[in-house]
Amino acid sequence: MNEALLRSLIPGVLGVLVRRGVDFAAAEDAVQDALVEAIRVWPDDPPRDPRGWLITVAWRRHLDTVRAEAARRRREDRVEEEPPPGPAPGVDDTLQLYFLCAHPSLTPSSAVALTLRAVGGLTTRQIARAYLVPEATMAQRISRAKRTVSGARLDRPGDVGTVLRVLYLVFNEGYSGDVDLAAEAIRLTRRLAAGIDHPEVAGLLALMLLHHARRASRTTPNGELVPLAEQDRERWDTGMIAEGIAILQAALARDRLGEYQAQAAVAALHADARTAEETDWPQIVEWYDELVRLTDSPVVRLNRAVAVGEADGPHAGLAALAELGAPASTSASGRHPVPRYAAVAAHLHERAGDLDTAARLYAEAAGHAPHLAERTHLTRQAARLNSRAR
Structure with missing residues (x-):
């Protein structure tokens, strides 16, 4: 059984059902049923047209579900006629699915989960393991996301920026569990680049x-x-x-x-x-200047301060860092609103020769680090400077 082939076919099959008027949640369920059937049947009887086979089986599963629900009688009448057998249409709805899964009404975490499920073809268990959450929690998240986008049609252009942010979120999760999310994000972005x-x-x-x-x-x-x-x-x-x-x-x-x-x-x-x-730090500073112009993001300004410190010296970097607000502007929790501010400030103070301040800031940054590896690294930096001060 070629799992990679199956995963690559899922978006197109799902898109065909949605374009035929099936709401997203029902279409996704039907496609999953078809995939289970493919795993059972294909090893002994591989189809000549895998995509067409999946579309036919998924459509029949959907019709079976509709017929079984008396409350959907009116809808059953509308979809009763099954399309004639034959080659599947050549239209690829994968691109539209990217936009649907990055629907503006979804939270970032829900958009990521739905993208991995509907476009990436990952199972709920794989996604849950990748995000280190219980499978039931991820199943609920995906179900809510499917309900949110149900009824949305694939006939309007989507927001490319939203899709790219979702894919970048997937990439930045890196690797955990049995799914390499960084590699998966690259694969999905390649597919998007091929379609747009x-x-x-x-x-x-x-x-x-x-x-x-x-x-x-x-x-x-x-x-x-x-x-x-x-x-x-x-x-x-x-x-x-x-x-x-x-x-x-x-x-x-x-x-x-x-x-x-x-x-x-x-x-x-x-x-x-x-x-x-x-x-080439001066050129990197120039690119960060462009990024500030494009986004005016505090995180970009933070990274620019690092680059300025490398290009023009640590005192220049600290001056650039001051544009983000002095440490006195931290929240009630004692944490600066810009992530990694303390770590960058520590680095620049160390380069400027102020080791006591640098050690204190490294320790502060370690206390707010979101990941164990980063926390360990920052703690060791603080310990290194404290040992030199003795």
Whole structure:
């Protein structure tokens, strides 16, 4: 049984049912029933037209369900006529499904889960394991998302930006459980790029590839974080870097700059440097200036402060950091509203020679770190500076 083939066919089959007027939740249930049947039948009797087979079986499952529900009698009359057998229509509704699963009424977590289920073809159990939540919790999340988008039609253009944000959320989850979400996000973004000619789609794909190329060097065998400047660049995937840069260059040539292209340009400059010392920090600052213009994001300004600190010295970096608000502007919890503010401030203060302040800020950052590996790294940084101060 070719699981990859089955997963690749799911969006098209689901899209056909939705286009025929089946609400999303019912269509998704019918497609899942068809997949179960395919797993049972195909090993001994593989179809000549797998997509057409799945469409036919899913449609029949839907009709069986409709006929069995007396409360849906009127709808049964409307869908009674089954389309004649034959080759499946050539229309691919996968692109429209991306937009449907990134519906603006869904929360980000629900949009991600629905995308992985409907477009990615993952099971509820796989998604739950990837997000380290109980399967029942994920099933409820997906069910609510399906109910939310039920009735939405595939006849209106969607918001590309929303789809890209959902895919980037998937990518940033990285790897956990038995599903590599970073690789899955790249696969889905490749499919999106094949179906839509948009420079920001290409920009996101390039960004993912350039980040993913460094994956093997990001942690030690013990799972400890390795900062970018200390990573073994021999372990970077040069083929993936070359592909990402080529995709980015083609996107930039269209002169329709967006935030993902600019982020990918920063990643490309890091990837292009043979050593950390050879990094073109002034050009990275220029790209962050573009990102500030495009997004005015506090996180972008934070990263820009790091780049300024590398290009013009730590005091210049601290001045750029001050634009985000002094530590006195922290919330009642003592945490600065911009994530990783304390960690960046610690790094810049250390480079400026203020080790006491840096150690205190590293410890503060460790207390707010969302992941164990990051917390451990920041705690060790604080301990290192405290030991030097003795």
